[in-house]
Amino acid sequence: MTVRFGTFDAETWWRPDDLAELPSVGGHDPAVDSMDELLLGFCAPNDLLITRYPIHPDLLDPRIRHISVDDPGPGPIERYISPELVRDEPVAPYAILPDTSRLLGASVPPSEVVALVNSKTWSNELVIELGLPGAGRVVRSTDELVEAVTALDFRALVKDPYGVSGRALLEITTPGVLRAVERVLRKSNLRVELLVQEKLPKQHDFSGHLHLRQDGTAEFLGLQQMTNKGFRHLGSHRPPPALVDEGWYADSLAGVTDALTKAGYWGPVGVDAMILPDGTVVPVLEINARQSLGLLTLHLEQRTDLTAHLWQLELNIAPGKGITDVLTAFDGLLSTGDRPGVQVLNGSTLAAPGGRVYLAIFCRPDDLGQWQRHSVAAVGSAGLTLRGMTTDAA
Amino acid sequence: MEIENRVKAVLAKVLDNGMTAAEIGSGADLVEEYGLDSLQTITFLLAIEDEFDLELDYPNLQLDDLRSVRQFSTFVERLAAPVQ
Numbered sequence A: 001m002t003v004r005f006g007t008f009d010a011e012t013w014w015r016p017d018d019l020a021e022l023p024s025v026g027g028h029d030p031a032v033d034s035m036d037e038l039l040l041g042f043c044a045p046n047d048l049l050i051t052r053y054p055i056h057p058d059l060l061d062p063r064i065r066h067i068s069v070d071d072p073g074p075g076p077i078e079r080y081i082s083p084e085l086v087r088d089e090p091v092a093p094y095a096i097l098p099d100t101s102r103l104l105g106a107s108v109p110p111s112e113v114v115a116l117v118n119s120k121t122w123s124n125e126l127v128i129e130l131g132l133p134g135a136g137r138v139v140r141s142t143d144e145l146v147e148a149v150t151a152l153d154f155r156a157l158v159k160d161p162y163g164v165s166g167r168a169l170l171e172i173t174t175p176g177v178l179r180a181v182e183r184v185l186r187k188s189n190l191r192v193e194l195l196v197q198e199k200l201p202k203q204h205d206f207s208g209h210l211h212l213r214q215d216g217t218a219e220f221l222g223l224q225q226m227t228n229k230g231f232r233h234l235g236s237h238r239p240p241p242a243l244v245d246e247g248w249y250a251d252s253l254a255g256v257t258d259a260l261t262k263a264g265y266w267g268p269v270g271v272d273a274m275i276l277p278d279g280t281v282v283p284v285l286e287i288n289a290r291q292s293l294g295l296l297t298l299h300l301e302q303r304t305d306l307t308a309h310l311w312q313l314e315l316n317i318a319p320g321k322g323i324t325d326v327l328t329a330f331d332g333l334l335s336t337g338d339r340p341g342v343q344v345l346n347g348s349t350l351a352a353p354g355g356r357v358y359l360a361i362f363c364r365p366d367d368l369g370q371w372q373r374h375s376v377a378a379v380g381s382a383g384l385t386l387r388g389m390t391t392d393a394a
Numbered sequence B: 001m002e003i004e005n006r007v008k009a010v011l012a013k014v015l016d017n018g019m020t021a022a023e024i025g026s027g028a029d030l031v032e033e034y035g036l037d038s039l040q041t042i043t044f045l046l047a048i049e050d051e052f053d054l055e056l057d058y059p060n061l062q063l064d065d066l067r068s069v070r071q072f073s074t075f076v077e078r079l080a081a082p083v084q
Helices: A010-014 A030-042 A098-107 A111-118 A120-130 A142-151 A175-188 A246-252 A254-263 A293-301 A323-329 A365-381 B002-015 B038-052 B069-080
Strands: A003-005 A048-051 A065-068 A091-093 A137-139 A156-159 A169-172 A194-198 A204-212 A218-229 A232-237 A267-275 A281-288 A307-316 A341-344 A354-363
Touching (some): A003 A030, A010 A111, A030 A293, A030 A354, A091 A098, A111 A120, A111 A254, A120 A281, A142 A175, A142 A194, A169 A175, A169 B038, A204 A246, A204 A254, A218 A246, A218 A293, A232 A293, A246 A254, A246 A281, A254 A267, A254 A281, A293 A307, A323 A341, A323 A365, A341 A365, A354 A365, B002 B069
Parallel strands (some): A003 A048, A003 A091
Antiparallel strands (some): A137 A194, A204 A267, A218 A232, A232 A307, A267 A281, A307 A354
């Protein structure tokens, strides 16, 4: 029995308050608060899942115990979990925040260490130290930012060291955009720490997942090929063997696991990587020292003889509609992995004007496109519309 | 009209999904119909600043009032107008 819970925008709680932010719009996205129901995909029978909000009964597996936090206040869910629930039980939090450390003590790595190794500044220093391709430059002032982007001839990606979804990075392609970013940073009067990388011509994105033990040994769990829309993660699945040699990639992460152990981290690790058109592998783009959606897909795959694909639909939701309508739309297509089909993984709080629903598609590798089209057709016939995603499904 | 066409050209570049500026509807909702996400929205706004040589006040921007190209173009026109 394992107790599972966690906060999906962990980076928000790792990010120092005195850091200047890249220009962004909108504040905290409340939809992120209910993403913890995706942890259901990690659960084995008898596990206890604790979520921030109630989960729709049709999404739940009766073999898994579930409770939600009553009347959660502001801040991460870890703040509202009773120590009684986690005492003397194996616990697998999504990420280690300061509140997780307070709840679980020395049974997990210190949150300061976890915050450090999740920073893009730390991973970039490691890439440089290990002599790996794809290193960027950390800039610590607005002047340095201007200089670094100009030196790259405006083929630059600028990343926040603790980028939260939607405000993690910007592509700077013209002097005018750089001027706008420069103006926002100077106006904030806060400390600048940003990673500037050359925008490389990417062919494929993939991630490697492992479990790092406290003694420094690691179990490599597998690879995930990511589907992205621009810079946004749309889903993932196990890549074809020809994409990258899994054994070679696992070996190439030895320097990363050594550095994580030396820093004092143990637990789940996901490393984002990419392949360039000439076949060059950039093995470490980002290190996520926490659970991740790629790891979730690997877990989903363990429950099926088929291939598990994680995918998402951005839906417009009319007033009065919600997850029940989504589940009804998939009637006849639903599966828990025992046969080809779709499992709806989240959406209990889905309401007008819309939101994101994650799906596990269980099918043969070559049938993914067909099942994506089935899914789009199913929600369409139920009167739900997609947010600008129809071309991605084709 | 010229401003609206320039806004559409900027949007087409940000969407990067094969849609041309001419195919973008003036009244269509940027989020619901074109799926503009938060990262694309900020990329679009920065590109608008560049295209029209404007300065946007990000913290106080009311994006709910700027859901279509037409609404956005009117907003840009107002900002770009010389102060009397």
